[in-house]
Amino acid sequence: MMSRGRFDAAEVTARTVLAQGAEIDRAAAILGISLMKQKKYEEARKYLERARGSQQPFPERSHASHFLGWCCYHLGDLEVSRAAFEQHAKDVPDEPDTQFGLGLVALGEDRLEDADRFLNKSLEGFSAPPKPDAVGQARALTRLSDVAMRRGEVEKAEELLERAVKASAVQHETWSKLARVRDRLGKEKEADAARANAERILQALGRRPAEAAPAPAQQSTPAQPNTPVQPNTPAQPTTPAAPSKDPTP
């Protein structure tokens, strides 16, 4: 269920298992991950903390700190988030999404050198054979552009974002940031084209009324996003993906 993205069903199953055997920490881990994937971070947090501290052997245990890191990030608890990601980085050193998480925490704390280092390491991991992760690369490059912008390196930010949309064109954040950067560089037409692509993605996600459809963009056309849609939901920050190596069985 987890690998198919059926997190609500996984939640029900995990709760059922826990009801029958409250001592089964693996069920707590599955429940925590499924709740986290449904953006119920506070409730997920307690199950992931339990899983992380478990003495029972099960495959998800070593990844509980990763998901706990994301929960705490979304709850604004950057200190605990950082500690959780650091723990996971020790346990699973090659996980690029954990490096990405550490990069976002560093950005949140305005530690630019650390953010640069973690995000580059994340990019390296997402680019590594045998299975490079294009979406992961795009996300890392997009956040590296944040570091560049924060440093006032607008041209570098544009270059990073252009690499990001080449890697994966389905992230509306990336197109939006590219539009913003091009505005700053006085490239109005190119900015409008990037903004139109961001709008098209939002439309495909159901986050725009149809009548607000912008004219087709002249730039490369983004593919249909594969992110689940949650209509009538307030604006959300970028949602992290799971670790690229799915820890679920």
Add this chain to the structure above:
Amino acid sequence: MMHALPFALACAVTSQEPPASTIRFTDVTAQSGIAMTTTSGSTPSTTVLEVKGGGLGLIDFDGDGDLDLFVPNGATLANPDAGPGARLFRNDGAMRFTDVTDASGIRHRRWSFGVTVGDADADGRDDIFIACFGPDVLLRNKGDGTFEDITARAGLGDPAWGTSAAFADLDLDGDLDLFVCNYLDFDPSKPLPPANFKGMKVIAGPRGYQAAVDRIYENKGDGTFVDRGGDCGVASARPGFGLNLAIVDFSGDGKPDIFVGNDSQANNLFTQTAPWAYRDDGLRSGIAVNGEGSEQATMGVAVADIDGNGRPDVFTTNFSSDTNTLHLNLDGRNFDDRTNQFGLGAPSRTLVGWGAGFVDFDHDGDEDLLSVNGHVYPQATREAMDSEYAQRPLLMERRGVRFHALTEAGAWKLEPRVDRTAVFADLDQDGDVDAVVAGLNQALQVLRNDHDAADDWLVVVPRDTRAGVGNRHAVGAMVEVTAGGVTQRRWIVGGGPFQSNNAPEAHFGVAKGSGPIAVTVRFPDGKVSTTEVATPGRRVTVDRAEVR
């Protein structure tokens, strides 16, 4: 060369643990004479109309030099035109107020949201404009302690659901023009079916409703208004769910611009290109969305020069599972989301933020930030939505570059409430800035700032007492104070924390013994007054009438 304050302070930051905050407020509601529970539908809320609450108005209606309090108040779905009614509280000094509603002749009972204050008819007295669900209202101050409803005579009374509003001299002709944010078309008998948030059924809106067009009015000079939306570029912008605004010269070209915060939609930045000609630079400037390109809820708006570059930056409060946002004004044309740089993002993730204000509460020479919070969904809990229904206020103290969330500042800080707005002013005129907080179907809260030092503050009061001038509070003026080589800036901003107005004065913390203080006021028409004040601890009025 003068140094901008924040970076001067940043240089002084050490690795040592910062000293404990000295910011302290005391809840003096019980002794204040303000005993009022506002009305906004029923509890728990069932429709979008009931969740915004109402604003607060600061007005010196009796001309005695201190700020009184006007509360427009709401109503209920059963009878939106006949709620318990607005209230007017006269400031008697020492944080004590008297309810003078009956004597004032104010009989306003329509469901009200925003309030703004200004001398609409240039007769030397502040009037009250109320943005309503239903026709807006203008109350004229007759000068004898009473008000009269002159809505129809003034050419106002737009029936759309108004939220925030602001008076400002948009065309710089001396009188006060008016901007009204309108929210959405809502029929109480036909609310949308519930929406979904984090797997729960919740009150629908604003998405799914039709956004209402904002209104921009020109004052014809005689206290009557004409709607200029159709020909100035405001009405032709894509309608948004307008919730709040700030009017000040963002671009630095001497003309007032208008920032409009829209709920869950791109914000507008109406840059004035010529009198009654605006261009929406929201998207192009970067202020329409946050740094992720996401539209936000944008309830509270606070303006300050956070990075010390001399330009007004914009802080907005937003929904839970999102963050509040600080847009730095880089050069008058470009804004950059620097929320994280200043530490303002993470502490707000579990909050639904409303009214907000930058104020130097502890007089250490930089502005701190107070925002009030509370969810819109009655069923909100940490477990269900990562956010409680009743929430504590967020008090952020500036320490060096970054702001730090304070956990202690008095018992009031620990009390979870369902707040919607706050106004900030030196109500007892002791030199520090106090606050009044309004929530949803709950008692108003009066907070006294207990800083109480006599010689570490300065209040600059820009005025324009020239005959026939309605913009008597110099809305749009920039006030600059330099003491000990450190420069601080404030603006008299049209608009307010949320559905409320800002105090028409500029408050500064000034270090003791910093020598003479240079005070510069740039009035909306570009005229500049420069004066020197020997010592802090005083209120200084700077009148445009005395500037050649």
